[in-house]
Amino acid sequence: xxxxxxxxxxxxxxxxDRQSDVVAYEHSFLRGQRIMMIYPxxxxxxxxxxxxxxxxxxxxxxxxxxxxxxxxxxxxxxISAFNAGLYIVYKFAQVADPNFHFDLLTNLPLHFCNIxxxxxxxxxxxxxxxxxxxxxxxxxxxxxxxxxTVYPAFIGTSIFxxxxxxxxxxxxxxxxxxxxxxxxxxxxxxxxxxxxxxxMLVALxxxxxxxxxxxxxxxxxxxxxxxxxxxxxxxxxxxxxxxIIPFNFFFLLPSLLLFAPYxxxxxxxFHLSAKARQ
Numbered sequence: 001x002x003x004x005x006x007x008x009x010x011x012x013x014x015x016x017d018r019q020s021d022v023v024a025y026e027h028s029f030l031r032g033q034r035i036m037m038i039y040p041x042x043x044x045x046x047x048x049x050x051x052x053x054x055x056x057x058x059x060x061x062x063x064x065x066x067x068x069x070x071x072x073x074x075x076x077x078x079i080s081a082f083n084a085g086l087y088i089v090y091k092f093a094q095v096a097d098p099n100f101h102f103d104l105l106t107n108l109p110l111h112f113c114n115i116x117x118x119x120x121x122x123x124x125x126x127x128x129x130x131x132x133x134x135x136x137x138x139x140x141x142x143x144x145x146x147x148x149t150v151y152p153a154f155i156g157t158s159i160f161x162x163x164x165x166x167x168x169x170x171x172x173x174x175x176x177x178x179x180x181x182x183x184x185x186x187x188x189x190x191x192x193x194x195x196x197x198x199x200m201l202v203a204l205x206x207x208x209x210x211x212x213x214x215x216x217x218x219x220x221x222x223x224x225x226x227x228x229x230x231x232x233x234x235x236x237x238x239x240x241x242x243x244i245i246p247f248n249f250f251f252l253l254p255s256l257l258l259f260a261p262y263x264x265x266x267x268x269x270f271h272l273s274a275k276a277r278q
Contacts, residue, residue: 117170
């Protein structure tokens with residue numbers, strides 16, 4: 001082959017090789033991006049719902065385990081206040097996000113976990129056993145449920161996105177702090193402390209349902225669905241309960257039975273320990 005043609009052929013193959021390298025890099029980059037995105041029960045989701053609550057629980061427990069009770073309560077109060085403040089910043093970030101449709105009346109801080117951002121520090125500050133029991137028996141499992149069932153707005157988003165990361169962080173805090181109250185002996189589970197928090201949950205849910213009804217009936221917010229008393233399309237748990245009782249608000253009542261195994265596991269060891277001491 002003449003030297004000129006051979007040089008052109010070599011240059012052509014070098015260009016093709018470079019193009020192949022670019023395509024391979026782009027594919028690798030996209031795979032890496034997808035790995036860091038949240039999809040229901042993909043690797044990233046599973047790692048987040050396990051590692052983040054465990055890490056928060058472990059770090060706070062180690063930091064406070066040998067402190068005085070007053071110091072424990074003060075630090076937990078500050079951590080809870082920080083978590084509530086972070087939620088406010090998170091909401092402002094959603095307002096500023098052009099990809100997020102923000103409607104004020106459907107984004108008030110009136111969902112279960114939003115209210116707990118206030119109730120947890122209130123429980124710690126007042127040392128109110130009913131509020132603490134409410135967090136232990138209902139706050140932790142429902143925060144865990146929020147972590148497991150990815151909110152639709154975050155599906156397909158990067159875990160390093162601010163709003164996505166904060167969503168998982170503040171729910172992980174809501175999951176861990178009630179358990180830390182038990183671990184640090186600031187609250188002791190007891191079967192005597194179950195009824196009042198249960199009535200409190202039912203009353204709050206009913207109040208939110210009536211608020212939803214008013215917002216929908218007046219046309220102020222047709223999509224108002226605080227505490228999901230109108231169900232949540234595509235959500236396995238609410239659709240399962242709706243299949244049992246197909247009526248708004250009332251379909252949630254059987255869900256109280258789903259808390260029973262968790263309540264038993266959390267409370268029985270302390271009950272048996274108290275019996276043994278007697």
